[in-house]
Amino acid sequence: xxxxxxxxxxxxxxxxxxxxxxxxxxxxxxxxxxxxxxxxxxxxxxxxxxxxxxxxxxxxxxxxxxxxxxxxxxxxxxxxxxxxxxxxxxxxxxxxxxxxxxxxxxxxxxxxxxxxxxxxxxxxxxxxxxxxxxxxxxxxxxxxxxxxxxxxxxxxxxxxxxxxxxxxxxxxxxxxxxxxxxxxxxxxxxxxxxxxxxxxxxxxxxxxxxxxxxxxxxxxxxxxxxxxxxxxxxxxxxxxxxxxxxxxxxxxxxxxxxxxxxxxxxxxxxxxxxxxxxxxxxxxxxxxxxxxxxxxxxxxxxxxxxxxxxxxxxxxxxxxxxxxxxxxxxxxxxxxxxxxxxxxxxxxxxxxxxxxxxxxxxxxxxxxxxxxxxxxxxxxxxxxxxxxxxxxxxxxx
Amino acid sequence: xxxxxxxxxxxxxxxxxxxxxxxxxxxxxxxxxxxxxxxxxxxxxxxxxxxxxxxxxxxxxxxxxxxxxxxxxxxxxxxxxxxxxxxxxxxxxxxxxxxxxxxxxxxxxxxxxxxxxxxxxxxxxxxxxxxxxxxxxxxxxxxxxxxxxxxxxxxxxxxxxxxxxxxxxxxxxxxxxxxxxxxxxxxxxxxxxxxxxxxxxxxxxxxxxxxxxxxxxxxxxxxxxxxxxxxxxxxxxxxxxxxxxxxxxxxxxxxxxxxxxxxxxxxx
Numbered sequence: 001x002x003x004x005x006x007x008x009x010x011x012x013x014x015x016x017x018x019x020x021x022x023x024x025x026x027x028x029x030x031x032x033x034x035x036x037x038x039x040x041x042x043x044x045x046x047x048x049x050x051x052x053x054x055x056x057x058x059x060x061x062x063x064x065x066x067x068x069x070x071x072x073x074x075x076x077x078x079x080x081x082x083x084x085x086x087x088x089x090x091x092x093x094x095x096x097x098x099x100x101x102x103x104x105x106x107x108x109x110x111x112x113x114x115x116x117x118x119x120x121x122x123x124x125x126x127x128x129x130x131x132x133x134x135x136x137x138x139x140x141x142x143x144x145x146x147x148x149x150x151x152x153x154x155x156x157x158x159x160x161x162x163x164x165x166x167x168x169x170x171x172x173x174x175x176x177x178x179x180x181x182x183x184x185x186x187x188x189x190x191x192x193x194x195x196x197x198x199x200x201x202x203x204x205x206x207x208x209x210x211x212x213x214x215x216x217x218x219x220x221x222x223x224x225x226x227x228x229x230x231x232x233x234x235x236x237x238x239x240x241x242x243x244x245x246x247x248x249x250x251x252x253x254x255x256x257x258x259x260x261x262x263x264x265x266x267x268x269x270x271x272x273x274x275x276x277x278x279x280x281x282x283x284x285x286x287x288x289x290x291x292x293x294x295x296x297x298x299x300x301x302x303x304x305x306x307x308x309x310x311x312x313x314x315x316x317x318x319x320x321x322x323x324x325x326x327x328x329x330x331x332x333x334x335x336x337x338x339x340x341x342x343x344x345x346x347x348x349x350x351x352x353x354x355x356x357x358x359x360x361x362x363x364x365x366x367x368x369x370x371x372x373x374x375x376x377x378x379x380x381x382x383x384x385x386x387x388x389x390x391x392x393x394x395x396x397x
Numbered sequence: 398x399x400x401x402x403x404x405x406x407x408x409x410x411x412x413x414x415x416x417x418x419x420x421x422x423x424x425x426x427x428x429x430x431x432x433x434x435x436x437x438x439x440x441x442x443x444x445x446x447x448x449x450x451x452x453x454x455x456x457x458x459x460x461x462x463x464x465x466x467x468x469x470x471x472x473x474x475x476x477x478x479x480x481x482x483x484x485x486x487x488x489x490x491x492x493x494x495x496x497x498x499x500x501x502x503x504x505x506x507x508x509x510x511x512x513x514x515x516x517x518x519x520x521x522x523x524x525x526x527x528x529x530x531x532x533x534x535x536x537x538x539x540x541x542x543x544x545x546x547x548x549x550x551x552x553x554x555x556x557x558x559x560x561x562x563x564x565x566x567x568x569x570x571x572x573x574x575x576x577x578x579x580x581x582x583x584x585x586x587x588x589x590x591x592x593x594x595x596x597x598x599x600x601x602x603x604x605x606x607x608x609x610x611x612x613x614x615x616x617x618x619x620x621x622x623x624x625x626x627x628x629x630x631x632x633x634x635x636x637x638x639x640x641x642x643x644x645x646x647x648x649x650x651x652x653x654x655x656x657x658x659x660x661x662x663x664x665x
Contacts, residue, residue, distance in 0.1 A: 340518075359513070370518040382460050383499065387516060390475040394511040 001275055002248050004210060006234045013230050014216050018098035021045065024107040024169055027126065029119045030219045031289060031311055032112040033137065033158060033304060035185050038223040039178035040165045045104050046220050047122065051079030053093040054086055055264025055374035063089055064375060078343040078374035080122040087129070106130055108168045110161065112137040114314045116346035135164045139309040144316040146309060154305035179300050185223040186295035191231035192218045193291040198238040199282040200331055203247025205238040207280055208258045209271035210248060211287035218290040253278040254395050255332055259285045259324070260339035261347050261373040266381070273385060277392045283331050285312050285324070285349070313347055320349060321357055328362050335395045337388070338368045342378035367391040401450035402650060404642025405443075406474065407431060407461025410497030410525055411608055414442055415639035416450050417647065421484060424450065426636050431461060443467075454653065456646035458638055460498075470649040474638045475501050475514055481641025482604045483509035485631055491601045493592065494638065495609035495616070497525040502595050509641070515596055522558040523591030525609045528584060531555070534564040535571065535580045543615040546581035553579055555587035563587060582615075589619045602627040611635035 026042035028034050034044050054060050060078060063085030068074045070088060072081050086092055087103070094100040109127050111119040113136060120136055127134035137157045140150045162173045195214070198205050206214075214234060221227035241247070256274065258281050263270060274281050289311055296303035312323055328336065336358065338350040345351070355366035369387055372378040399418055406413040408431055416425040425446065429438050446452065457468040458477040465471075478494045478501065487507040494501040500523050502515040521527050532542060553575065557563045563584075570580055588609070597603075603626045605617050611634045621628050631637060 365513065368515075382463070383516060385463065386460070386473045386475065387514075390473040390511060390514060393473065393476050394514075397510045 001271065002246065002250070004206070004214070004234070004237060006214070006230075006237050009230060009233060010214060010216060013221070013226060015098055016226075017217075017220055018094060018100060021104040025104045027106045027109045027123065029111045029115065029123070031115055031308055031313075032110055033161065033308065035181045035223045035304060036158065036161060036165065036178065037108075037110060038181045039174060040169050040171060042108065042165075042169075043104070044220070045106070047083055047103075047126075048079055049216065049220050050086075050092065050094070050103060051083045051374065052262075052264055053097065054082045055079075056267065057093045057096075058265040058376065059086075059091075059093065060265070060374040061376060063091070074375070075343055077116070077118040077122065078372055080118055081343075082374050083122065084125055087126075106132045108132065108165065109134040110136075112139065112308055113141070114139050114308055114311060116313075116344075118346075133164060133168055135161050137161065137308075139305075139314065141314060142316050143309070143314060144319050146306065151302060151305045151309065154309055155301050158301055158305055175300070179297050181223040182295055182300050182304065183297055184225060184228055185292070186297070188218060188222050188224075188227040188231055189290065189292045189295065191228065191235055193288075193293060195231055195235050195238060196283060196287055196291065198235070198242060201242045202332070203245070203249065203252035204255070204280050204282040205241035205246060205248055207248045207271065207274075207282060208262075208284045208287060209267050209281065211284065212262045212264075212267060215287055215290060222290070247280070249275050249278065249280045251278045252280040254280070254334045254392060256281040257283060257324075257327060257331065257333045257336045258339065259336060259349050261341045261344050262286060263339065263341075263371045263376075263379055264374055265376045266371070266379060269381065270388075273388055274392075277389060279335075279392045279395075281337070282333075283327065285327075286347075288327075289313065317352055317354060321354060321361070324354075324358055325362060328358075328364055333364060335391060336364060336366045337391070338366060340368050340370050342370065342372045343375055344373055365391065365394055399451065400453045400650070402643045402646040403446060403450075403452045403455040404477070404639040404644070404646060405455060405457045405459075405465070405468065406477065406636075406639035406642055407457060407459035407465060408474070408497055408608070408638075409460050409499075410529075411635070412439060412459070412461070413636050413639035414446060415636050415643045416446055416452070417640070417643040419647070421644065421647075423636075423640065423643075426633070426639070428635060431459075454646040454650035456642040456649060458642045469653070470645060472642065472645055475503050475516075476509075476511060477638040477641035477645060478606060479503050479505040479511050479641065480509035480644050481637040481639070482606060482631065483507060484640070484644065486602075486604050486629065489601055490604055491597055491626070492604045492606060492637075493620075495524065495588075495592070495605070495607040497608060499524055500592055500595065501607075502597060504598055504601065517591070517595070520558065521560055522563075523588050525607075525612075527560050527563070528588065528609065528613065530560050531563050531567055531584050531587075532581070534567045535577070535584065537577055537581055537584075542581045542584075543613045545578045546585050546615050547618075549576075549578035549582040551579035551582055552586070553583045554590065555583050558587070558591060585613065585616050585619055588616060589623055592620065593623045597624070597626070599624075599626060602629065604628075605630045606634040606637035608635040
C-alpha cells in the first residue's frame with residue numbers, strides 16, 4: 001500500500017476540529033443540514049463520526065452490551081448501540097485521540113431521517129439525557145423521481161428548523177451568512193467529488209479504504225474554509241500521483257466497487273487482503289454519500305433540501321440500480337462487493353435482489369459479504385477471506 | 398518415476414490428501430481430523446506421500462490454507478470444489494459442497510470456472526458441525542445415523558437454525574420419548590431446510606459433494622425430494638475439493654514449466 005502524505009494534515013485538521021467546540025454546540029447526523037447550523041454559529045458535532053471512531057478502535061463490543069442492558073436490541077444499528085453504550089460507560093475514544101474528557105454537550109440536537117429512522121431514536125436518547133431541544137427532518141424516503149412537492153415539504157421542515165435555531169441561539173436567521181456557509185460547503189463537496197473521481201484513473205491513486213479515512217472533514221467540517229483547503233491539498237497530491245502513473249496499489253490488476261458500510265474494525269485487514277490479491281477497491285457508494293452536487297447559492301434552502309433528499313441511501317431500488325450501473329461504467333469496475341451489515345438494514349443494498357439485477361444488466365460479478373459496521377461478532381474473518389479470494393479468482397479467470 | 402501432484406484440503410473438521418498422476422487418476426487419498434490430538438498426523442501422511450510419489454507440485458485449500466506455507470499454490474475450497482467436480486461433470490452446473498462449518502453453492506462452467514457463488518452466513522446451521530453437535534445431544538452414533546434416519550417415516554423437523562437452540566429442542570424430544578430414527582431424520586430435515594433456502598439457478602443440474610454427503614448420504618435423498626433439479630453425487634464426495642486442488646497443482650506445474658522454458662529460451 002502506498003500511504004498518502006496528506007494523512008498528516010488530516011490528523012492535524014481532525015485534532016483541531018475536536019479542540020474547537022464552544023457553546024452553542026449542535027449535534028447533527030452526517031447527512032443532516034449542518035450548513036444551517038453553522039450559519040447560526042453552532043459548532044457542530046457528529047455522533048456518527050464518534051461511532052466510526054469506536055469502530056476503528058475496535059472497542060464497540062465493550063460498549064454495545066451496556067446499550068442492550070438499557071433496553072436497546074443488539075441487532076439494531078451498532079453505531080447507536082456502541083455510542084449509547086460508550087456514553088453510559090462514561091468513555092469515549094476522543095479522550096485518547098484528542099484529549100477530550102467527554103463528547104461535547106449539546107445545546108440543540110438535529111437529525112435527518114434521509115438515511116434511516118434509527119437516528120431519531122439514537123438522538124432522542126441524548127435529548128432525554130441532556131434535556132436538550134431536538135428537531136428532526138423527515139424527508140420522503142426511498143424515492144425514485146423527486147417531485148417539487150417533496151422538496152417543498154423538506155424546505156418547510158428546514159424553515160421550522162430555522163425557527164428552532166433562532167429560539168435556541170436568540171439570533172435571527174442571517175441569509176447572507178447561510179449562503180456563505182453553503183458556498184464553502186459546496187466548494188468542499190465539489191473538491192471531495194473530484195478527489196473521489198481521481199479513482200477513474202488507471203491505476204487509481206486512492207482506494208475506498210483511503211476514502212473512509214479522508215472523508216472525515218467532509219462529514220464534520222463542511223461549510224468551513226479549513227475543509228476546502230484540506231481537499232485542495234489532497235486533490236493536488238492525487239493529481240500528482242496520476243501525473244506520475246503512481247497507484248495506491250503497487251500492482252492494480254482488478255478494480256472493485258464497494259457498496260454499503262465499511263467494516264470499521266477491519267479496514268486494514270480488508271485493505272491488505274484486497275491489495276495482496278492485486279485488487280484495488282477504488283470507490284464506493286459510501287464515500288460518495290457526501291457528494292452534494294445540487295447546492296445552488298441562488299436557491300439555497302431548496303437546493304439544501306434537494307441535496308440531502310437525493311442521496312443514494314434515500315433512493316428507490318431502480319434509481320440505486322441506475323446509479324450503480326453508472327459508477328460501474330465510469331470507473332471501469334471488474335466486480336462489486338455488497339456488504340450486508342447485520343445491524344444496518346438501510347445501508348445493506350443486497351437484500352432486495354439488487355446484486356442479481358446489477359449482475360444481469362452489467363455482466364459484472366457481484367459478491368455479498370456478511371458483516372457489520374461496528375459489531376465484529378457478526379463478522380467472520382476466515383469466511384470473508386475465502387469469499388473475497390474466490391471472488392477475485394472468479395474475476396481473474 | 399511418474400509425475401504426481403498433491404492436493405491438500407485443510408478443512409475445518411477434516412484434512413484430506415489426494416495424489417493424482419498426469420492422467421488425472423487418483424493414486425492415493427486419505428482423510429484424518431484436522432485438529433486431532435496427534436499434531437503430527439499431517440506430517441506423517443505427507444512424509445508417506447513424498448516418499449512414495451514424485452510430487453511435482455502441491456496445492457493447498459480449505460480454511461487451513463491461510464497459514465500453511467509448504468505448497469506451490471493456494472486456492473480457496475470453492476475454486477477447488479468447482480474444478481474437482483468438473484472432471485466427471487464437464488458441463489454448467491451448481492456444485493453444493495456441504496462442509497464441516499459452511500455450505501458452498503457454486504455455479505460453474507464445464508471447466509470449473511466459477512461464475513457465481515454463495516455461502517451460508519456466519520452460522521454453523523446446515524453444516525457438518527451442526528449435525529455433530531446435535532447428534533451428540535441426541536445420543537446418536539454418527540456412523541449409523543443415515544440408515545437410522547432412512548427407517549423413519551416421521552416429518553418432524555427441528556425448528557431452530559441455531560445449534561444451541563436445536564440442542565435444546567432435541568432435549569425436549571428426548572424427554573417426550575421421540576424415537577432415535579425420528580430424531581436423526583429431524584436433524585437431517587433441519588439441514589435440508591437450511592440448504593434449500595439458499596439461492597440457486599434452478600435450471601442447472603446439481604453436484605453434491607463434501608464430507609456431510611459422504612457421511613450422511615440420506616441427506617442427498619431428502620434434498621432430491623425438495624429441489625427440482627437433476628442431482629448427482631460423485632464417487633468419494635468428501636475428496637472433491639482435494640482432488641480439485643491436485644488438478645490445480647498439475648496446472649501450476651505446467652505453468653511453472655512453461656515459464657521456466659520461456660526464461661531458458663530467452664536466456665538461451
